[in-house]
Amino acid sequence: MTSFISVVSPTGPGSSMCGYCGPPGGRSQSRSSHNTAGFVASQLSCEIYQKIIDRGWRRSGTYCYKPDLKRSCCPSYTIKLDILEFKPSKSQRKLINRWNRFVLRGNRIDDVTMDNADTSSKKGFSKAPPFSLVHSIHASESLFSDEKFARTFETTLERSVFTPEKYSLFERYQNEIHHDNDTTSSGFKRFLVESPLEYEPIPYTKRRPRHLPSHYGSYHQLYRVDGELIAMAVVDILPNCVSSVYFIYDKKWEKHSLGKLSALREACLANEMHDAGALGMNALYLAFYIHSCQKMRYKADYSPSYLVDPEEFTWHPMEACIPLLDKYRYACFTHPEHSLEGSRDPGPESGQPVPDDVLCEISIIDSMQDDGVVTVVPINSSTSWKRRDFREEVYSHINGLGVDLSKDIILSYSMII
Template identity: 30%
Template sequence: MYSILEYRGLREGSSCGYCRLQGGKASHGMWAHSLTVQDYQDLIDRGWRRSGKYVYKPLMSQTCCPQYTIRLSAVNYQLNKSHKKVLKKMQRFLQDGEVSHSANDGISVEPMDSQADSPVSCNVSCTAIPKDELKPLSAEVEETEKQQGERETEKSTVDEAHKEHGDPIEMAKGKTTVHSMPKPGKGADTTRPPCRKAKDLRKERRLQKMLLQKGDQTSSSEHPAVTPTSSKPKANGIKSIEDFIDVPDRENVAHRLEVKLVPASMEDPEFVASFDSSAALYAKYQMCVHKDLPYECGPEEFTRFLCDSPLEMETRQDGISSGYGSFHQQYWLDGKLIAVGVIDILPYCVSSVYLYYDPDYSFLSLGVYSALREITFTRELQKKAADLCYYYMGFYIHTCPKMRYKGQYKPSQLLCPESYTWVPIEKCFPLLESSKYSRFHSNPREGDKDHLAELCRVRILHKRTVMPYSVYKKRRKGPSDETAVKQYATLVGQTCAERMLLYRS
């Protein structure tokens, strides 16, 4: 089984979907007729990414918004407060039917991301280049706005504390706070208990609740109030992401959510049976969220963008039962399809491709929830295939504030665009603050270990015959194409260049 690709060269001068700069984008592209999962794994570890059958790699030093490949160690994933809120909201909805709306639950009208890096149509008789980003902006805006709402809540809490107790940050800095003279009055009401901090009251209520749950009927007088110096009651144990996602299978639950993994193939009966529902959901999402016109998100466009995949389905004896390749992870709520996450299962990771969902259920924060489900799915696969331990979220774009949310999934790493080594994202932030294009590896002498060393060994597919470039070069008639072949081999690396087949007409 071979990967067969056509190198399309450098494409530059198109409009950027992130910063709106005209002519700011630059990327290399290939059309993949077929692609093994191992070859694609190696390509994304060199900064490549697929959209349908089109595979592209941003020219990091020239593009206006550099896109850095980001990956999360799923097995070491740290569940944060923001993500817990989303999981708890889904739990309450499924168990009790509770719907919690907020000002930030609305659909974003940013007409971005699904077309942010869409390559132009190439002169190929039977192929149309599809859209090419990884997560719809609605998921990103949903994450950003939700966190912004939390920050505003925290800010209001701090403001209230500031009014009552002064600004603790300013006090810590040693600055003098000037207070105005109090208005004349009768002073404190001696019939009322003294004022106490809200934090202390919460601690006291928490302790009393714990005591009641344990069946302790001792009077409150025997349990003095918790003072600011009291230690925080320890929880019975830190919950994992699985504890929040696994909803007890009870008869009296309000809703039932079923997540199905379906191969993205018209040869799969289950995929074919759900195709119309999935295509209709995609059209509804694109028109509502991205303001597409009906002809821009019809069944043909849906098929090219999210169903056609160059990845060859593969099974391994020591691997996972589902196999490796492209899949649709369908979310069925009470028998109704409400979301679909398109993913690639590769030897070392689960790679997120796209998400579309029913805008009527935006109050469930499905963009965030689906990412957490995919992380959990990766953790499940890792138990059967030890090497499959990462979750790839596509590209991290530091210059686009709405794309920075990916860095809050921890522990994450960014791919160094020069050495192709992985660096903890916390070490990359200072570099990206000073320069939008940065080399992350600290050793300036550390280069690409898989750099092109022998051009003659690059594999070529010419006139249905596989041959090394050294033989093809002698047989070729017409002008030399050595520059293009060398550029391709440099970008994919020596290993892939010797393993994959570069089609030359």
């Protein structure tokens, strides 16, 4: 068990309009996404959060939620790329080479050509060296080269904190990409800065190169060209993966496919961490894969990738999942016979009762004194337990996390800890 305590405040199941298949009123009747459970976390250990996302959860700021795949029009499956086996495709290699050429030679931003030339140096008749992801990713960064390039490209990985510069990028991103003119700095903080993850030292077994993080936790990776902030990735660095949370960029750099480049850079980061002896690190999580959304299918181009089964939470190779995803709205990989077509009855909701012997081992904060002493009691001894809505909320919480994980997370309904 981890030394960092995890404390969360369940919010129960919920639904919202689907952001992938457009506004309601279209052909389909149920254009909504459902969550089987959710909570606001005041603190989470990275080890616990790793287990949470391995059960199909995701976070937005400090709010964590588990989509209900059976009830959603666009089911979202957790996808991971095996970074130890990852071989970038030809087009992914081209993308990196094209970016490097741009930095080295300094073409105008919009002067982008997809030529087939390989930039790796070819001397005489000797063959070009095999493609190395780590080498190519760093080839144009000023930190990794003494050469003077036409442009100065730098990336920095820093803890997730607010700065006016980041907010200004977010404001432009929302205006120009999402046509949203109502951004606020508090909204930005809630969505992309706040995180419940505790920074915990990473047990590297070798000397850590300075550009790699020393702690697990939530980070911002900043992309700067000639000093100007052009993009920012929000990533969680966890014991077994780098998890992509979000990516924002300046629209005038759109042609460089920075979002795709950032996934390659994050795969590279995970790889370098593994090589430095963070041995549990073996994957890049690309958030959710949504088969019904064409724009999301590029995630399947990073190979070999795996989807988590929505019922058993085991990992399945993408190639094995695709035929089921093509055939069913809701696909279950371990039990294909559980898969559902169209709007077929998804069965009972998540608030199924949980046995007493399990409830006895789930703690809730009962009281907090001024001197910081916190008293916890078993959930079914708490004063709220007699309320039916409360019990149902707790049941969805336990069903969403599974019994073992629920026992490691303390519930709280007063967020001041």
